[in-house]
Amino acid sequence: MGEQRYGEWVAVRRDGFVAELVLDRPKAMNAVSSEMARGIAAACAALAEDASVRAVVLTSTHERAFCVGADLKERNSFSDAEMMRHRPVSRAAYTGVLELPVPAIAAVHGFALGGGYELALSCDVIVADRTAVVGLPEVSVGVIPGGGGTQLLPRRVGAARAAELIFSARRVPAEEARALGMVDELVAPGEDRTAALELAGRIAANSPVGLRAAKRALRLGHGLDLPAGLEVEDAGWRTIAFSGDRAEGVAAFNEKRKPEWPGE
Numbered sequence: 001m002g003e004q005r006y007g008e009w010v011a012v013r014r015d016g017f018v019a020e021l022v023l024d025r026p027k028a029m030n031a032v033s034s035e036m037a038r039g040i041a042a043a044c045a046a047l048a049e050d051a052s053v054r055a056v057v058l059t060s061t062h063e064r065a066f067c068v069g070a071d072l073k074e075r076n077s078f079s080d081a082e083m084m085r086h087r088p089v090s091r092a093a094y095t096g097v098l099e100l101p102v103p104a105i106a107a108v109h110g111f112a113l114g115g116g117y118e119l120a121l122s123c124d125v126i127v128a129d130r131t132a133v134v135g136l137p138e139v140s141v142g143v144i145p146g147g148g149g150t151q152l153l154p155r156r157v158g159a160a161r162a163a164e165l166i167f168s169a170r171r172v173p174a175e176e177a178r179a180l181g182m183v184d185e186l187v188a189p190g191e192d193r194t195a196a197l198e199l200a201g202r203i204a205a206n207s208p209v210g211l212r213a214a215k216r217a218l219r220l221g222h223g224l225d226l227p228a229g230l231e232v233e234d235a236g237w238r239t240i241a242f243s244g245d246r247a248e249g250v251a252a253f254n255e256k257r258k259p260e261w262p263g264e
Helices: 034-049 072-076 080-098 115-121 149-157 159-168 174-180 192-204 208-221 226-240 244-254
Strands: 002-005 010-015 018-023 055-060 065-067 104-108 111-113 125-129 133-135 185-187
Touching: 010 034, 018 034, 018 192, 034 080, 055 065, 055 192, 065 104, 065 115, 080 115, 104 115, 104 192, 111 115, 115 133, 115 149, 125 174, 125 192, 133 174, 149 159, 174 185, 185 192, 208 226, 208 244
Parallel strands: 018 055, 055 104, 065 111, 104 125, 111 133, 125 185
Antiparallel strands: 002 010, 010 018
């Protein structure tokens, strides 16, 4: 298993077809500073270009927190002009995770608040352990969720529930978060990373061409009316119908063996 650093506080580890994107700023509970945001964006850009990656797991090295959100100490030092210059840097981190072309899984424990929870929301699946506390408390400090939260949370829990959660700024414990659909899978304390990596391994056993096409169809079709969504799906089908992966998948099924995906 190799490791590549992207700045001081972000790492990528590889294990076969699975990449682990690690938030590694434990002394600040993974608060996202400008430097850390650049690291996340750079790591995501590299992962997006790597055709051998079939799934990504977003993890944290801090024992009590996944990520507490934006680095408010740094933000407090910004002038208005610096704040405006920082905005594209911040957005690029969240967009980088959101636009990963392969399935992405967040492994959440402890606090995942504000931008921390938005990083998790930018993934396709959120695995949380029972210590997790999630929420978007930005209005309590005079801002709004700016990493996609106002758009991604309603897609998970519905508009009215998202409004209540964002307007109240409340922190939601793991059991309630699972019941509301704010996280997808709940595991024992300390097991979030293991469970997420196991899920990623099962996902990565499937066709890389199929995974990328399915994710693209899911993302592009969301929010469209049904006929338009089905057109998006059909376009995705056409990209893989004559691929080597499709031919290998059918052959492996008929020959009762595991496929050896060519990835094209």
